[in-house]
């Protein structure tokens with residue numbers, strides 16, 4: 001049986017299960033004002049704050065550094081909460097070694113080949129940070145900056161507006177880009193992300209968020225038994241540097257077919273050449289719905305043991321499914337456990353990687369006078 005969030009919380013209360021957090025009892029609806037506390041300091045003394053939000057049974061913790069989701073707690077079918085998002089308990093580890101845990105990614109989610117592209121006849125060289133390629137915005141992407149944070153409560157919603165202005169030429173990108181990202185927790189416990197950006201010169205933009213999910217709890221082991229469903233008949237195969245070849249290949253008859261829910265571990269060792277290159281799954285799925293005016297449901301992730309289920313809706317045309325292939329047991333997470341290969345997965349809503357170099361991919365160009373808008377809604381149940 002699929003319970004909705006209200007039932008879970010009410011059930012937990014009826015069963016006398018303590019569901020306390022952030023100094024209070026979890027509420028079924030009507031979130032409280034976000035609260036802020038000091039998390040740590042950067043080397044130059046800049047203070048990093050942790051914002052705590054709660055609504056509809058979901059608890060979200062966000063840093064003003066990189067807009068990082070430092071924790072995200074949801075209940076299982078018995079109302080038991082765990083943190084389902086990988087992270088660190090201190091700022092130094094985020095600065096020194098995070099593989100983008102929970103972070104906002106910009107200006108460009110995923111890779112741009114050789115960090116180069118041409119726009120309106122002009123060539124640009126971006127900051128290169130992944131072999132010869134530019135990954136997630138370059139050496140100091142949006143994930144490595146302090147964002148201005150403005151908390152809000154609106155009707156039954158609570159949330160944070162996050163602002164960052166990337167100056168003309170930063171990481172090699174043209175135009176001053178003003179980005180605004182809104183994290184909302186709804187009264188149903190959905191976590192919604194609205195991205196907006198404007199520019200004063202033609203540029204390319206592809207914003208996303210990089211939560212590493214483990215619905216059994218961060219640090220609890222592999223996600224290979226999680227079941228995943230993606231509404232995509234095609235994906236974008238990559239070369240050895242994980243750059244799309246430009247082909248939109250069919251998933252039918254390959255390990256990349258997630259059109260019906262299947263355990264991630266089922267085909268992860270199928271030795272398909274694309275998996276050998278990526279050390280698992282690290283690809284962009286071409287969503288059947290294409291670009292849509294409103295967010296549409298595109299993926300479902302479920303942990304059968306706990307019942308925790310995540311549904312993702314987006315207006316974007318692509319979804320990067322990364323099966324945590326580069327986690328190697330050297331990072332110690334929030335709960336004091338190491339993170340090993342396959343201990344989490346990312347589902348990043350996006351335009352396709354390296355779009356500026358593929359005329360057949362949906363365009364990521366943003367021009368003065370236009371507003372970039374992207375929305376992703378994460379809904380939870382158990």
Ligand code: BGC
Pocket residue numbers: 099100110242282283320322326346348
């Ligand atoms: C990419 C991976 C990369 C990871 C960074 C993902 O979005 O697809 O290739 O290693 O981010 O941790």
